[in-house]
Amino acid sequence: MPQCSMLPILISLIVLMSSAACTPRVELAVADKPININLNVKIEHEIYIKVDKALDNIINEDSGLF
Numbered sequence: 784m785p786q787c788s789m790l791p792i793l794i795s796l797i798v799l800m801s802s803a804a805c806t807p808r809v810e811l812a813v814a815d816k817p818i819n820i821n822l823n824v825k826i827e828h829e830i831y832i833k834v835d836k837a838l839d840n841i842i843n844e845d846s847g848l849f
Contacts, residue, residue: 834842
């Protein structure tokens with residue numbers, strides 16, 4: 784009779800060991816080549832300045848400010 788009480792324990796031990804052997808394994812690997820990012824960027828800008836006529840007379844070359 785003592786052998787029958789060990790059977791469920793033995794079966795559960797076998798199931799536990801077999802399920803532990805099937806666990807997934809995750810690895811992180813470093814790339815052997817560097818990462819190359821090629822950026823072709825073209826920046827265009829235009830600045831518009833609108834000057835009042837009176838202010839233009841003050842800032843002109845004859846005023847001596849600049």
